[in-house]
Amino acid sequence: MTALAVLLLADSRLPNGGHAHSGGVETTVAAGFLSTVDDLELFLRGRLCTTAPVLAGFAAVACLLDDDADWRRWDRALSARIPSAALRTASRLQGGALLRTVAGMWPVPAGLRQLGRPHQPLVLGAATSAGGGSALDAAGLAVHHLLGGACSAAIRLLGLDPLAVAAVQAAVGGPGAEIARQAVLAAEIAVTSDDPSALAAVSAPLTELLAAEHAQQEVTLFAS
Amino acid sequence: MKALAGLDVERGRTRWRDCAPIALRPTGPGRMHLVQAAGGPLGGDELRLDVRVGPGADLAVRSAAATVAQPGPGPEPASWQLSATVAAGADLDWRPEPTVVCAGADYRSHLRVDLDSTAWLVLREQVLLGRVGEPGGRYRGRLTVTVGGELLMDTETVLDGADPALSGPAGSGGFRVFGSLLVAGRDLPAVAERADRTPTLISAVLPLDGPGYLILALGRTSALVSAGLAAEADRVTTAAGIAARG
Amino acid sequence: MHREETQTVLPAARPRGRALRIGIGGPVGGGKTALVAALCRALSTELSVVVVTNDIYTTEDADFLRRNGVLADERIRAVRTGCCPHTAIRDDITANLDEVEELERLHDPDLVLVESGGDNLTATFSYGLIDRQIFVVDVAGGDKVPRKGGPGVTRSDLLVINKIDLAELVGADLDVMRNDSAAQRGDRPTVLISLRAEHGVAPVLDWVRRSLTAHRA
Numbered sequence: 016m017t018a019l020a021v022l023l024l025a026d027s028r029l030p031n032g033g034h035a036h037s038g039g040v041e042t043t044v045a046a047g048f049l050s051t052v053d054d055l056e057l058f059l060r061g062r063l064c065t066t067a068p069v070l071a072g073f074a075a076v077a078c079l080l081d082d083d084a085d086w087r088r089w090d091r092a093l094s095a096r097i098p099s100a101a102l103r104t105a106s107r108l109q110g111g112a113l114l115r116t117v118a119g120m121w122p123v124p125a126g127l128r129q130l131g132r133p134h135q136p137l138v139l140g141a142a143t144s145a146g147g148g149s150a151l152d153a154a155g156l157a158v159h160h161l162l163g164g165a166c167s168a169a170i171r172l173l174g175l176d177p178l179a180v181a182a183v184q185a186a187v188g189g190p191g192a193e194i195a196r197q198a199v200l201a202a203e204i205a206v207t208s209d210d211p212s213a214l215a216a217v218s219a220p221l222t223e224l225l226a227a228e229h230a231q232q233e234v235t236l237f238a239s
Numbered sequence: 240m241k242a243l244a245g246l247d248v249e250r251g252r253t254r255w256r257d258c259a260p261i262a263l264r265p266t267g268p269g270r271m272h273l274v275q276a277a278g279g280p281l282g283g284d285e286l287r288l289d290v291r292v293g294p295g296a297d298l299a300v301r302s303a304a305a306t307v308a309q310p311g312p313g314p315e316p317a318s319w320q321l322s323a324t325v326a327a328g329a330d331l332d333w334r335p336e337p338t339v340v341c342a343g344a345d346y347r348s349h350l351r352v353d354l355d356s357t358a359w360l361v362l363r364e365q366v367l368l369g370r371v372g373e374p375g376g377r378y379r380g381r382l383t384v385t386v387g388g389e390l391l392m393d394t395e396t397v398l399d400g401a402d403p404a405l406s407g408p409a410g411s412g413g414f415r416v417f418g419s420l421l422v423a424g425r426d427l428p429a430v431a432e433r434a435d436r437t438p439t440l441i442s443a444v445l446p447l448d449g450p451g452y453l454i455l456a457l458g459r460t461s462a463l464v465s466a467g468l469a470a471e472a473d474r475v476t477t478a479a480g481i482a483a484r485g
Numbered sequence: 486m487h488r489e490e491t492q493t494v495l496p497a498a499r500p501r502g503r504a505l506r507i508g509i510g511g512p513v514g515g516g517k518t519a520l521v522a523a524l525c526r527a528l529s530t531e532l533s534v535v536v537v538t539n540d541i542y543t544t545e546d547a548d549f550l551r552r553n554g555v556l557a558d559e560r561i562r563a564v565r566t567g568c569c570p571h572t573a574i575r576d577d578i579t580a581n582l583d584e585v586e587e588l589e590r591l592h593d594p595d596l597v598l599v600e601s602g603g604d605n606l607t608a609t610f611s612y613g614l615i616d617r618q619i620f621v622v623d624v625a626g627g628d629k630v631p632r633k634g635g636p637g638v639t640r641s642d643l644l645v646i647n648k649i650d651l652a653e654l655v656g657a658d659l660d661v662m663r664n665d666s667a668a669q670r671g672d673r674p675t676v677l678i679s680l681r682a683e684h685g686v687a688p689v690l691d692w693v694r695r696s697l698t699a700h701r702a
């Protein structure tokens with residue numbers, strides 16, 4: 016059953032609010048930095064060495080934390096890693112959406128629910144734990160959604176060949192899995208030492224800049 | 240080379256401890272210049288400066304010249320650490336010259352500033368990937384700021400002029416120069432997120448989740464990035480002035 | 486997880502709220518926004534009304550409503566759908582729920598109108614989001630539309646065939662449309678209207694009022 020629960024969390028058919036977010040692809044396309052499948056691959060590889068370790072680390076932590084942990088503190092630690100208010104909002108909107116869904120599927124820690132709209136990786140990690148998955152599952156799911164959301168947005172916005180995009184997503188899967196493994200090691204240290212500073216904190220400058228630009232656009236198809 | 244230097248400022252007196260290659264020179268009341276031996280740091284160097292700004296004191300730190308990070312004899316990175324505490328009612332204005340990360344260099348910096356909830360901080364950084372005409376090495380700069388014991392900001396900027404992923408569309412977008420200006424602590428204006436983009440410069444003002452805002456810029460040249468940071472900073476102050484008057 | 490927590494009562498189907506939530510769907514350009522505007526104009530003096538729009542281009546519909554002065558700004562919210570308007574009203578309604586609930590919290594409305602982005606004949610609302618749905622098509626799409634069916638035509642609570650003022654111009658036979666609709670929809674009501682005509686919205690207004698009464702009963 017565990018495997019099915021994790022697959023359920025990986026499935027974009029699960030109502031998680033993700034379909035309306037492009038993971039920065041829309042604004043990167045609009046600014047002229049991304050237009051081909053090759054660009055998309057570079058974009059994904061860039062995400063893997065910047066945002067991915069952060070999201071995966073927090074998802075893994077949330078999977079390892081006790082129900083009565085200080086969820087607010089971990090949530091703040093992730094906020095501190097996201098300078099752009101627009102990106103924090105996007106993360107909280109998706110966290111709230113996923114929480115709404117998983118709260119009806121499995122028991123979710125009360126401390127997390129009390130946050131209202133926690134950051135998405137925390138909800139993902141807590142849901143993974145509630146569904147019986149491991150910290151590595153949680154970290155992998157975080158990386159998977161980061162890559163998958165970007166790929167699907169690129170297909171919709173640029174008309175890229177979905178088969179070529181699938182091949183690219185598969186190609187970056189190896190490095191993505193390695194990021195997830197590293198994130199779990201960091202998460203174990205962070206949880207054991209009760210200190211979020213052990214978690215990756217990378218933020219990519221272009222991502223933050225373009226997120227701010229996206230938020231001030233009159234006309235956008237994606238919420239972020 | 241390993242070095243641990245210290246700087247301790249109280250109202251009306253400044254004490255410091257140089258440690259080669261880090262040297263400090265007073266250049267005015269509450270004002271110090273950071274002087275580092277030319278041509279460094281090199282890979283393997285571990286340099287650290289501890290700063291304390293006492294209650295009600297003001298400290299401005301500048302540097303005499305750009306820091307030029309170079310590859311060392313071995314694979315170890317060059318590391319630079321700043322650890323600062325800023326007490327009640329105190330101000331820290333930290334704006335050194337840019338850091339140039341030469342091709343093949345691996346440079347890590349960790350700046351940590353702990354502010355009292357009534358302290359104030361402005362902190363500017365600028366990184367140039369490579370000297371003119373070279374791709375530039377790797378830069379990892381972590382910036383951790385707490386205000387009144389609460390974490391305000393904890394981010395690590397990773398740049399690598401030789402890595403297509405890190406200099407690509409989810410990295411630095413092909414720009415050679417990165418700049419940031421953080422303002423945190425007491426008496427901050429309300430800040431709205433905004434961004435500007437031209438083919439040679441992208442800049443934005445980002446309100447943090449707490450008492451602070453970060454101005455970021457990526458640009459073709461150091462002059463553009465400096466001007467971009469300054470222009471965004473001016474906009475924040477002007478907008479705050481208008482709001483205060485209105 | 487502790488044992489006790491596994492006994493948490495799961496939320497049942499969405500409890501019926503005070504406000505009646507009506508979804509308005511249908512293909513691009515059929516007149517969804519015009520209908521929302523007409524309903525707001527007619528009802529906003531007697532009822533508290535709020536609107537969530539899912540138009541592809543975020544603020545366009547909201548701006549239209551604002552321009553026409555039918556609703557105050559803070560009573561209109563726009564949801565972005567990531568190029569998938571049907572997903573936002575059917576498969577993943579979370580963003581719409583967020584906005585609807587927020588508006589309900591702020592304004593305690595009697596009526597919530599959710600306008601879908603223009604989509605195709607198969608796009609319908611989930612009843613997890615709304616209580617009733619109106620499907621709007623127009624005669625300019627050709628009189629074959631009701632015969633084609635699809636869940637919007639067959640299962641919506643009210644089918645609106647709009648722009649009958651254009652029927653002659655586009656060669657659409659209204660009787661064919663009326664008969665095909667009846668055949669597709671059984672007991673479910675269909676109205677043929679022109680929102681350009683004075684009081685053209687009246688049949689829809691009647692249906693909304695009846696739905697409100699039923700909802701409150």
Ligand SMILES: Nc1nc2c(ncn2[C@@H]2O[C@H](COP(=O)(O)OP(=O)(O)OP(=O)(O)O)[C@@H](O)[C@H]2O)c(=O)[nH]1
Pocket residue numbers: 511512513514515516517518519520540601602603604647648649650651678679680681682
């Ligand atoms: N002639 C005529 N035009 C109408 C009528 N109702 C609406 N229109 C016009 O049809 C056009 C489209 O109407 P909208 O209300 O924007 O249609 P919509 O379904 O909201 O469109 P999307 O949101 O883009 O899918 C506008 O120019 C309206 O003025 C009608 O009854 N007769």
Ligand SMILES: [Mg+2]
Pocket residue numbers: 517518519540546600
């Ligand atoms: Mg419309």
